[in-house]
Amino acid sequence: MWDAVEARFMDWIWHGLGRVFSDNRKIRISFRLLEYRRQARAKLSSEEGQRLRAARSVEVETVFGQVKHNMGFRRFHLRGREKVKNEWGLVSIADNMKKLAAC
DSSP: OHHHHHHHHHHHHHHTTTOOOTTSOOOOOOHHHHHHHHHHHHHHHSHHHHHHHHHHHHHHHHHHHHHHHTSOOOSOSSOSHHHHHHHHHHHHHHHHHHHHHHO
């Protein structure tokens, strides 16, 4: 049952490309985007991609977890990109100083 529904849907997608509907909408598929997704999926599923992805999750999330939990930094107190950038710089300096003091 599901295969028949899926086949009809895919037939509608592929044969209905560019067809104008009653409310003047068109379905467009970016084949370039599909190719980029295929390439990204291939890179992420490779051995090196899996190793890098696993290492990233540990390295990056540890820093944010320590800043949020240990330093109590939950939100920015200033507005504007430049001010937020400066505030994050101060938080990073404080975190690095804590690491140096622990050595």
